[in-house]
Amino acid sequence: MLTLALSKGRIFEETLPLLAAAGIEVTEDPEKTRKLILATNQPDVRVVLVRATDVPTYVQHGGADLGVAGKDVLIEHAASVDGTSGLYQPLDLQIAKCRMSVATRADFDYEAAVKQGSRIRVATKYTAVARQHFADKGVHVDLIKLYGSMELAPLTGLADAIVDLVSTGSTLKANKLVEVERIMDISSRLVVNQAALKLKRERIRKLIDAFAGAIRP
Ligand code: ATP
Numbered sequence: 582m583l584t585l586a587l588s589k590g591r592i593f594e595e596t597l598p599l600l601a602a603a604g605i606e607v608t609e610d611p612e613k614t615r616k617l618i619l620a621t622n623q624p625d626v627r628v629v630l631v632r633a634t635d636v637p638t639y640v641q642h643g644g645a646d647l648g649v650a651g652k653d654v655l656i657e658h659a660a661s662v663d664g665t666s667g668l669y670q671p672l673d674l675q676i677a678k679c680r681m682s683v684a685t686r687a688d689f690d691y692e693a694a695v696k697q698g699s700r701i702r703v704a705t706k707y708t709a710v711a712r713q714h715f716a717d718k719g720v721h722v723d724l725i726k727l728y729g730s731m732e733l734a735p736l737t738g739l740a741d742a743i744v745d746l747v748s749t750g751s752t753l754k755a756n757k758l759v760e761v762e763r764i765m766d767i768s769s770r771l772v773v774n775q776a777a778l779k780l781k782r783e784r785i786r787k788l789i790d791a792f793a794g795a796i797r798p
Pocket residue numbers: 588589590591592632633634650651652653654677678679746747748749767768769
């Protein structure tokens with residue numbers, strides 16, 4: 582049995598064409614069932630639905646053989662386990678693309694704050710990425726960990742800036758925030774459990790090859 586961990590929503594939807602290229606069809610719709618284990622047309626392949634941030638954990642500990650997770654999630658996960666997750670990442674799938682950026686209120690002079698070497702308060706779910714980014718720039722930051730609705734932080738005075746994922750920019754715009762710096766491009770990767778890679782080598786290799794042939798930039 583091959584178990585693939587996916588999160589509901591964009592990652593599930595955007596992984597479907599890759600699975601199709603590998604001859605795998607998920608036979609249930611995650612939006613219409615309460616089941617967390619979904620069968621496929623292949624008797625030896627199943628999909629487990631987990632939170633996006635839990636995908637690396639499932640794959641690292643063998644709850645799933647493979648998974649699809651955003652670069653954002655993978656960096657934060659690696660930092661939380663001191664870089665020892667030991668996940669094999671054979672493919673950038675080029676799906677769920679967005680970018681990680683710094684955003685502030687329009688009336689906050691980010692460039693000046695950075696240049697003056699002032700301490701800035703940054704709210705984010707992505708503390709590992711933010712810590713590294715500002716350390717590289719030599720900017721002193723107080724990081725405030727949030728789990729969602731980051732846009733609210735600069736509006737309420739909780740923080741001067743946020744580090745968040747941006748795709749179209751419409752959420753920032755709706756909250757009168759401006760993207761002041763792009764930190765990195767984000768896409769989702771295939772991750773594989775190390776032991777599974779050895780024990781189910783042939784089956785996993787076939788899947789990786791099929792996925793690789795179906796990646797569209
Ligand atoms: P939830 O939104 O249910 O709280 P989540 O934010 O962890 O969960 P998704 O919104 O499905 O889950 O995001 C999953 C992954 O997709 C993220 O880790 C990121 O890599 C990517 N992603 C997030 N937001 C966007 C976006 N607006 N456009 C494209 N990709 C995105």
